Amino acid sequence: MDGTMGLRALLCVYLASLLVLQAMPTQGSPTGRPKVSKAVDGVTIRSLKVNCKVTSRFAHYVITSQVVNNADEAKEVAFEVEIPKTAFISDFAITSGGNAFIGDIKDKVSAWKQYRKAAVSGENAGLVRASGRTMEQFTIHLNIGPRSKATFRLTYEEVLKRKLKQYEIVIKVKPKQLVHHFEIDVDIFEPQGISKLDAQASFLPKDLESQLIKKSFSGKQGHVLFHPTVGQQQSCPTCSTSMLNGDFKVTYDVNRDQLCDLLVANNHFAHFFAPQNLTNLKKNVVFVIDISTSMEGQKLKQTKEALLKILGDMRPGDYFDLVLFGSEVQSWKGSLVPASPANLRAAQEFVRRFYLAGATNLNGGLLRGIEILNQAHGSLPELSNHASVLIMLTDGEPTEGVTDHSQILKNVRNAIRGKFPLYNLGFGHNLDFNFLEVMSMENNGRAQRIHEDHDATQQLQGFYDQVANPLLVDVELLYPQDTVSAVTQHRHKQYYEGSEIMVAGRIADNKLGSFKADVLAHGGQEFKTTCLVDEEEMKRLLQERGHMLENHVERLWAYLTIQELLAKRMKLEGKEKADVTAKALQMSLAYQFVTPLTSMTIRGMTDEDGLEPIIDKPPEDSLPLEMLGHRKTFVLSALQPSPTRSSSNFQQLPDQVTGVDTDPHFLIHVPQKEDTLCFNINEEPGVVLSLVQDPDTGFSVNGQLIGNKASGPGQQEGTYFGRLGIANPATGFQLEVTPHNITLNPGSGGPVFSWRDQASLRQHEVVVTINRRRNLVVSVEDGGTFEVVLHRVWKGSAVHQDFLGFYVLDSHRMSARTHGLLGQFFHPLDYKVSDPHPGSNPTKTDATMVVKSHQLTVTRGLQKDYSKDPRHGAEVTCWFVHNNGAGLIDGVYTDYIVPDIF
Incomplete structure (x- = not known):
């Protein structure tokens, strides 16, 4: 049988976070210590490599794996990769029998026209759309022809966001077999200089971790290498099973000696703003908590545990209150009170004692919390200099009082009027998370899903930790209007300790000499600074990083712009939404990103109906894999090469x-x-x-x-x-x-x-x-x-x-x-x-x-x-x-x- 014609491929885009390549079924452990990787059911994983290249927060990943079928009959393997939800796939290819099949990114409408037949029959056309907490899982099953091999290559990209004073790279690892050549190689280049770098593998004992993970940094460069031998991968000295099963994490931060961090290359700029040594602002915070009967059991217990811990972490000088909503709305004090030891003890006792009460009057609870913050600004002038924050937690749909989503959005928007941010926490999956996202975006905040799991308490506390220490409010990063265009979001209601504000844009031709950045904000005192571009330093950086620097700055701008356009379209309707969608689609195609508006097809792969597989980005609320039913089978044909290459x-x-x-x-x-x-x-x-x-x-x-x-x-x-x-x-x-x-x-x-x-x-x-x-x-x-x-x-x-x-x-x-x-x-x-x-x-x-x-x-x-x-x-x-x-x-x-x- 021809090696290519013998490949029967099953494409499942059920996005969650894992790096897996396995032969199926799994074979039992042999006796004796293997000296080389053990074939499972006749299939050997020759190599599995992850290369990550980071340049100024922009991360480019390439995962490459090769499998060899040593048997005299076709064998099935599964290639699974978990990537961050925030990442965009930009390339996928399968090489076998001297033929390469390469993904072709096109707009989703065009791609799905190929699936009319499948849609009529009710089949899923080979797509599985499910996602985990923070990751998405890409899976493809292939039957490899006898005595042949196949190579997979997946490329994806993301911008690393700073949280709690560090950037984090997460690679989930689970090869399910000993691999002849396994390697994770992370190369980091940060013009500011790297201040710290660490790497950990959840599946390694601490003593092995220090031996097997090579990590180093000096000046602008950092490097992490994990390259275990076959013997070092074994779960025990006589086992043929692998211990590689879990998270491989790289964390780092950069030097912040200089207030200005401007990067310019290829007529694009990136501006990173994270000033140090600022005094924490005092804050006014109101917690609005859903106590409807759907919160019964573990959710209520974990919410109370998180609130008790958060209250224990409140700083002297902060002001706070608690609002509860079920069928009725009640507040603890009805006004902001200082975070004194006595008030905090009383609030914690209130949290321990409150109980569930009926339906879900979400509109009433939010308006009461907003009212408390607004009244404080008016009646207590000294509190107007604090940073105000409203945090709401719910697990379901509004069922009491005002229940229409559009009316609730309007009520909240008119009540807040841009004065402070609203953060929405959605507990579980029995809610309209898009509704919460739009509400937060319209009010300078963001939404986060809290997953129903044993660590929900830590999820809630982890979110609060990110907004617990405001340093600046009303932050504006301004650039000369005749010099720049297509600038990403450059106004932020608050800047928090341990985070970073990132702005990117295009610079007009021959305008670099007049390019600058003015930063204005309010904190403990008025904050104002001007940043200029060091052209000589930019030339030196280009010499050091070359084309990668030029490419990554532009793609960082494209990534941020697309993400912002996708978010913006959620809260628009009619022609405005169509215009924003068209712009996001045009950029997704121009930069070859798989986004919610684009799909990647692989020419040369067809199922029994003659349909080609499609790689999609799954929606936030997509179903788990096990709920999606029948999976389609595709065949790689040497007679149908991809149109992207001759x-x-x-x-x-x-x-x-x-x-x-x-x-x-x-x-x-x-x-x-x-x-x-x-x-x-x-x-x-x-x-x-x-x-x-x-x-x-x-x-x-x-x-x-x-x-x-x-x-x-x-x-x-x-x-x-x-x-x-x-x-x-x-x-x-x-x-x-x-x-x-x-x-x-x-x-x-x-x-x-x-x-x-x-x-x-x-x-x-x-x-x-x-x-x-x-x-x-x-x-x-x-x-x-x-x-x-x-x-x-x-x-x-x-x-x-x-x-x-x-x-x-x-x-x-x-x-x-x-x-x-x-x-x-x-x-x-x-x-x-x-x-x-x-x-x-x-x-x-x-x-x-x-x-x-x-x-x-x-x-x-x-x-x-x-x-x-x-x-x-x-x-x-x-x-x-x-x-x-x-x-x-x-x-x-x-x-x-x-x-x-x-």
Whole structure:
């Protein structure tokens, strides 16, 4: 059976939080200690890798896994990934049998037109939409053909929000099998500098945690690596089961020595505001609590426990009151009272003694709480300088008094009039959470669901902790109107200790010089500051982080804008809602995010009705997986490649490749070791290097270096490949490739193509396929297959210019004498790595490598492979060989300098 045709896929988008790859069914434990990963029912998980790259709070995750079916019959596996609810999926691909099936994001209306037949029949068209507390679960089941393998790659992105003085990255892990190569690699770059970094795994004993999790930070960079061996994954010395089952968390914070934190790249800015050393404001807080009969039992008990703890944490100088609503509304005091020890003891006794009372007069309870805060502002002028907060908890729908949602929204809005925020807590799932969200958004607050579970008390207290210490009120971040556009929310009613206000926007062309940020707020005293952009520092950051910085700042702005538009549309109707929806959809498509307005289809996968699967973002109130019934089965077909790539890109696409890209990083995939080596070549612009040279056929690939447009004093100039020459003298074939043009046989006046063309050319045994604005593929009969990737940079960049990457997709037909900086690695390579230890850079691991009779010090690092995804690339972990590859390459790097590209 063909490896691709044998893949029967079942796509379930039942979103919750977990990283799982399992063969089914599970096999019992053997005796003896396994030395390698154990096949379950004939299926081996060869690798499971999570790469997370954070740049200024913007996190980019790539989860890649490969499974191998060693059996003589098809076997089923399940690939499950739990991602944060706040994240957007941006890419998904399955590679099998030399074919790649890549997700195509389109608007949801268009995607669902394909499902008319399924909708009529009442089936769910392969979609399962369920979510957990803070995570969403993506699941796909595949039957892998006999003696074949499949690789999954999921990419998602999110902006990290600061809570309780730290940012948190959560990766849920549950492979359900020992994995030959398991790795979680987190790389953090924060221009302010990292002040603390920690990593914990809930499934590891503390003594093992310190041994197996490598974490370090210095200056702007932080690094966490979790790379357990098969033996270290075992739940016991003789077990074939894995102990990896739980949360892997990375937490960090940044230095805040400077009040201003402005980041500018690619005509976009990000402004992070979290001032330190401010005096806590005194607060006025009213708790409005649902005591209807639906709160009976555990919910009432946990609510009382949380209130007792919260009251115990009130600070001297705060004022408070309690309002209860069932069929009737009652308040403890009817006015704000100081948080004195006597009042707090009396309030706690009131909480212990109150009982349930009838229906749910939510409107009456809220208006009473608002009235108490408004009266205090009017009758007690000294309280007007406090930060006022209204917190409401309910578990159901309004059933007494005013019950119409729109009327309640209007009443609350008119009563508060923007004077203080309203925070709504929805207990359980028997309520309209959207209603609570809209009410909070209209009144400068937010809503949070409290899940009915054993830790509901901690959930309630955890929410209160986030708003317990206001530092500033009426915060405004202002920017010159003629300089910026499309600015995200920049007015906030309150700023709380341990949080952060984040604003992003676009800067008009040639306006960077007049860009600034003015911050106004009220606190213990008037707060005012102006922030300017340090252009030299921005250039230095671009040098350090390169295109990733430019890309992440823009995508951070896009992410925040889409999230705000999606929230805004919830409270609009008619044309206003349609306009906001259209804008959010346009941005979701432009930045390739799976949002509530878009869906990802996977061409080449169909069920028995000929329908393609769809990846959706589930709604907040979606049903649990077990309640969704029948699941659909899909088949991957090699005859139906994804439309996002030319079919020529899909044939014989290897899982990892050898190539060279960026400035310039050489990636050498060593299949015998299932690992990758990498090295740089540091040379001057204009130098031509031999990449591939086959003396038996004369086939060659040479590349000429170009430099940055500009570099600062004392800075090493980055170099890239700006011109490639591919030649096959036996047929008179020559191809010159630059970031601007592709020229066939340039010496004889051959045709010239631009990167805007889509074309396929054939000359004797060579086929060239140009894929518009993306890449080109050169296939040589009885030779190799090569890819050139085009990298476009921001036109206004003062530093970088467009450049090329070069990859070897297939080299097994090249002669044994093939050489060059890449060509010498077409042949088997043996080496040994030992003694991993912290290196001179505390964020990276060094080790000793013995290769070609040389003993080298190498460093574990990350590079990007753009062969499959020219836009975003895929993270590749490699051993970096220093000093221009000395000891790894034959001879020295200057041996590979040639006069010209042909």
